[in-house]
Amino acid sequence: MGNENELSTFDVIVLGAGGSGLVAGLSAAESGSEVLILERTEVYGGHTLETQGMFPVANSRFQLQQGFDFPPEQIFNDIMRMNHGEANPELVMELCKQSGNVADWFADYVGLQLIPVTEFKYYGYTSFSIVSPASRSGSDLVTAMRKKAENTPNLTIVTGRRAKLKKDTVSGSLSVVIEGTDELLKSKKFVVATGGFGANKRLLSRYIPDAVNLKYFGSTFHDGTAVSIAKDLGLQLSNMDSYQAHSSLSAVGTLISWESVMKGSIIINSQGSRFAEEKIGYSEFASKLSSQEGSFGFELIPDGIYSEMYDLYSDFRLTESVGGFRHCHSIDELADYTGANKEKLQTSVGFLTTSILQKSSRETRIFPLHCAKIFPALFHTLGGIRTDRFMRAIEVGDRTSDTVYAVGDAAAGISGRGSTGYLSGSGLLMAIVGGYIAGKHATGKLQ
Numbered sequence: 001m002g003n004e005n006e007l008s009t010f011d012v013i014v015l016g017a018g019g020s021g022l023v024a025g026l027s028a029a030e031s032g033s034e035v036l037i038l039e040r041t042e043v044y045g046g047h048t049l050e051t052q053g054m055f056p057v058a059n060s061r062f063q064l065q066q067g068f069d070f071p072p073e074q075i076f077n078d079i080m081r082m083n084h085g086e087a088n089p090e091l092v093m094e095l096c097k098q099s100g101n102v103a104d105w106f107a108d109y110v111g112l113q114l115i116p117v118t119e120f121k122y123y124g125y126t127s128f129s130i131v132s133p134a135s136r137s138g139s140d141l142v143t144a145m146r147k148k149a150e151n152t153p154n155l156t157i158v159t160g161r162r163a164k165l166k167k168d169t170v171s172g173s174l175s176v177v178i179e180g181t182d183e184l185l186k187s188k189k190f191v192v193a194t195g196g197f198g199a200n201k202r203l204l205s206r207y208i209p210d211a212v213n214l215k216y217f218g219s220t221f222h223d224g225t226a227v228s229i230a231k232d233l234g235l236q237l238s239n240m241d242s243y244q245a246h247s248s249l250s251a252v253g254t255l256i257s258w259e260s261v262m263k264g265s266i267i268i269n270s271q272g273s274r275f276a277e278e279k280i281g282y283s284e285f286a287s288k289l290s291s292q293e294g295s296f297g298f299e300l301i302p303d304g305i306y307s308e309m310y311d312l313y314s315d316f317r318l319t320e321s322v323g324g325f326r327h328c329h330s331i332d333e334l335a336d337y338t339g340a341n342k343e344k345l346q347t348s349v350g351f352l353t354t355s356i357l358q359k360s361s362r363e364t365r366i367f368p369l370h371c372a373k374i375f376p377a378l379f380h381t382l383g384g385i386r387t388d389r390f391m392r393a394i395e396v397g398d399r400t401s402d403t404v405y406a407v408g409d410a411a412a413g414i415s416g417r418g419s420t421g422y423l424s425g426s427g428l429l430m431a432i433v434g435g436y437i438a439g440k441h442a443t444g445k446l447q
C-alpha cells in the first residue's frame, strides 16, 4: 500500500471483503467514487462463500417475467411476524423495497442472474420470494462480484489487512488503522463490514450465554471487530442477544440441509421419540434439540427424500461421502445404530410413514431409512452496530453518524431476540441488500 497522501484520495473505505463489503464497495464504485476495500484474510467472500446464496427479494424484473409478483410489503410482513415485531420496521421496509433493485443490479451490473427457488418455502414465508444463484451457492455470488471488482478501475481491494477505525481525540476525525503498521488511512465515508462475533467466546458469554456451548459453524473471522469499533467510536449496539442457530450439524461436521425436513424428514431424540414439531424452523428447533439428553438427535430421512436431496445438494453428497449417514433397512438396524428404544422407534417411523403418505400423491419410499446423528449449532450472531434504514451508524446519544455505516452481520440485524426470530435468508438480505444501500447512500445516490 502507498502512503497516507496517496490513499487519502478514497471516497469510501470498506472494512471487510465478505458478501456485504463487496456489495457496498461495488455499489459505491458504480456511482463513480474512489473505493478501497480492506480484507483481513487473503480470500474474498468471507462467510458468504459458505452460504447457499439464498435471500428474499420483492419484484425483481426476472421474478415478474417468471410470473412471481411479490410486493415488498409481503416480505416485510413475513419478517416482522417472524421477529415478533422486534426489529426496526423502517430498516426492514427499506431492505424489502430495495431488494428487487438489487437483484436487477446483480443481473445487469455484476453479471449474475438470481433465480427464484420454487421447490419449497422456508418456514415463515408466505411466498416464493427467495432467490439464489442457479448453483445454490454463495460462492457464485462472490465469484461474480470478484470478477466485476477486478474490472472496476475505481475500486481497489487489498487483502491481508486487518483494519479498525480510530477517532482522533482532539479533532474527532476518523481514520482506518491497519494492524501491525502505523498506516492511518483517511476517507470521507467508512463502511464496517467485518461480520459478527460468533467466534468470540468472551462476547458470546456476555451477550448470548445460551449459545456459548453450541458447536460454532460460522466464520473464525467473525470475532467481534464491529463491537470493538462501536465501543471505540461511541456507536450504539443493538439486538445483541439475537442469533441464528441450526439444528442439523452432522456428527461428521457437515451440514444437512433443512430442506430435507421441509420435505418431510423427522428428528428423534436418543430414546427414539419425536420431541417437537420440526417445521418450526431450524433456528427455533435448535434450543429444543439442545435440551434433549446429550444435546443431540437423529434425523430420519425416507429414501425418496434422500434421493432428491442427494441430487440437489453438494453438502448432502459430502455428508454421504464421509460416512455421515447410516442406511437402515429395518427398525432393528435403526435401533442398533441409534441405541434407541425399538417401540419408540416404531412409533416415530409409523408417524413418518403416515405423514409422508398424506403429503404426497405419489408413492414415497421410506426404507432404506437414512439416519444421521445431528447436533445444534451456532451459525452467526445477529446483533451489532445499530443503524438507520440507510445503514448509517447511530451514535450514543442518538445522533446519526455522517461518516460511518455498518452492514451485514456487523450491523444490528432484523431478527427477534434469541434464536427464535430468524427468517431464513435475512442474513444475506442484510448483507447483500444492506451493502447496496450503504454504498449508494454513502455516495449520495440514495436519499
Ligand SMILES: Cc1cc2nc3c(=O)[nH]c(=O)nc-3n(C[C@H](O)[C@H](O)[C@H](O)COP(=O)(O)OP(=O)(O)OC[C@H]3O[C@@H](n4cnc5c(N)ncnc54)[C@H](O)[C@@H]3O)c2cc1C
Residues within 6 Å of the ligand: 015, 016, 017, 018, 019, 020, 021, 038, 039, 040, 041, 043, 044, 045, 046, 047, 048, 049, 050, 051, 052, 053, 054, 055, 161, 162, 163, 164, 193, 194, 195, 196, 217, 218, 219, 221, 222, 225, 255, 378, 379, 380, 407, 408, 409, 410, 424, 425, 426, 427, 428, 429, 431
Ligand atoms: C453455514 C451457513 C450457511 C448460511 N446460509 C445462508 C443463506 O443461504 N442465506 C442467508 O441469508 N444467510 C445465510 N447464512 C448467514 C450468512 O452467512 C451471513 O449473514 C452473511 O454471510 C454475512 O455477511 P457479512 O458480509 O457480514 O460477513 P462475511 O461474508 O463473513 O464477511 C466479513 C468479512 O470481513 C473480514 N474481516 C473481519 N474482520 C476484519 C477486519 N478487522 N479487517 C478487515 N477485514 C475483516 C472477514 O475476513 C470476512 O471476509 C449462513 C450462515 C452459515 C453459518
